[in-house]
Amino acid sequence: MARLFDAYIIADWTAAEGKKLGEQSVWIGVAKRDVRFRLYSETHNVATRAEGEALLASLLADHRKRGDRVLVGFDFNFGYPAGTAERLKLNGTPWQAMWKFIASNIVDKPDNTNNRYQVAAKVNRLMTDQAWPMWGAPASQAQRWLTTTKPPAGSGADIPEFRATENAVRKGKLQPKSVWQMHGAGAVGGQTLVGIPAVRRLLESLGPSGAVWPFGTGWRELKTDDVEPLSALVVEVWPSMFNAKPEAGEYKDQAQVRVTAEALAKLDETGDLSKAFGPPKSADEALIAQVEQEEGWILGA
The missing domain is CATH 3.30.420 (Nucleotidyltransferase; domain 5)
Incomplete structure (x- = not known):
């Protein structure tokens, strides 16, 4: 072989x-x-x-x-839950449109300073005009469209929390985090944006x-x-x-x-x-x- x-x-x-x-x-x-x-x-x-x-x-x-x-x-x-690109009114193949949107909004400097929390807030403003689906920020980065804690249950309930692949691996100790979570232990939202x-x-x-x-x-x-x-x-x-x-x-x-x-x-x-x-x-x-x-x-x- x-x-x-x-x-x-x-x-x-x-x-x-x-x-x-x-x-x-x-x-x-x-x-x-x-x-x-x-x-x-x-x-x-x-x-x-x-x-x-x-x-x-x-x-x-x-x-x-x-x-x-x-x-x-x-x-x-590498991708976001189904429907995200559409909610952001992006044109073209959804994954490519998301990659282009993120790349054109993220500023990531050589010393690692970056604007990921501002971009998360912008995603929320464009998707729901509320502080979700993205959530989690240090107090210094919290604002109208991004909170330090998880939004109340049912907020943005029509937006999937996970992709199909996370649902496929969720069992026992394997509990992947949602890409919407920006801050906290194991959070992957910020890593994805940068x-x-x-x-x-x-x-x-x-x-x-x-x-x-x-x-x-x-x-x-x-x-x-x-x-x-x-x-x-x-x-x-x-x-x-x-x-x-x-x-x-x-x-x-x-x-x-x-x-x-x-x-x-x-x-x-x-x-x-x-x-x-x-x-x-x-x-x-x-x-x-x-x-x-x-x-x-x-x-x-």
Whole structure:
């Protein structure tokens, strides 16, 4: 069974303001094979998202020179619950329209200062003219369209709290947060707002040799022929699914990027990664269209 990829890069992003290393900072894990085809991994920690983008670009350039194909995973949402783009009155394919909207509104400076809370408030103003669906902010960032706490039950009840992929993985200890939550432990809303523009820039720099799954590839099993023309395929991952336990001296985020990269490499080794790109048997045409055009999907969900 031929492997689809030669290397696996996982980026644990952050929405942090200010430069920071260690916990709650940008970690990048790489799993690849040595000259004897033995799998090994390495992790990198950088103090800002700008440094993270530069590191990813340089890692990918090195692999490209060697003719390698790389799977690149990011740990935030690539899409929003169905209907979001329509509520924002955006034109075109919903995921592309959302990416463009976010990229044109987010200001993320080289020192990590960013305007994610102002953008969240703008999303609320345009979608509902209330302080929802986005919620959660430090007191200093709260305002009419963004509150520190979750809105009252039933607020914006016609707006789904989760995408289909989060509903698919919710069981037991696996309880993904909603992309609407901007602040608090495990919140992914801020990371998504600052992360999507970074992925968009990465794909623009790769040109035709880069693709994003499932939006650019279709939600289907991918074979060698599908990835042959690519130097990088970008996917959404959720490291919590891989139950990473830090080794001595390892940070939690560091363990997560390492273990996720290794897990995807091993799936590729056994031929199971190809299937992970396809929908579950229960998916109907409506769900497939929703995932491919707007919501995206977590690889392995």
